[in-house]
Amino acid sequence: AAGVIQSPRHLIKEKRETATLKCYPIPRHDTVYWYQQGPGQDPQFLISFYEKMQSDKGSIPDRFSAQQFSDYHSELNMSSLELGDSALYFCASSGGQGREQFFGPGTRLTVL
């Protein structure tokens, strides 16, 4: 069965640079969620989209923005990167009234 796809899997950036993370949800899933997991931490919700509209907003810094496109894929744009942004970034998707959120493999961002 198709799973959530995230790219890139690994990303290394310098401080103050920008980064774009991409997420391709499971086919026919209409909701995408972004989570950030710091080292040794639990995942923290950043933002979500339903049918291309922002549906919930969590602890997403103002330096980050995201959107969901007409083909339901989503991108997380991160600017003015800081050392503390180094983390695993997960995308998850769910479909219709589905109760399950399925997670992608994550993008490991390292900011030097």
Place this chain on the structure above:
Amino acid sequence: GEDVEQSLFLSVREGDSSVINCTYTDSSSTYLYWYKQEPGAGLQLLTYIFSNMDMKQDQRLTVLLNKKDKHLSLRIADTQTGDSAIYFCAETSLGNTPLVFGKGTRLSVIA
């Protein structure tokens, strides 16, 4: 706000049963989930339970929910070394809303 608590570590012998516990505070929690995360990997959904259920069984996994005490547990029967991982409890009040995670329980299985 919502809060989900888990014990941080659990160590069991191969072949024994593991029981991972979780408590939550949000009375409106409707769906409760268990995810497994292996080192450097993503979050694998193991199972979930709806708040009007007391128990759910899926092969070696048994989930028990005590809604009155807001207590959730995951029992893994015949624990294997491949079960070594971090197990996250998570809750949400509606089906399409963000998950709130516990800190995770690191399960170590001793051969």
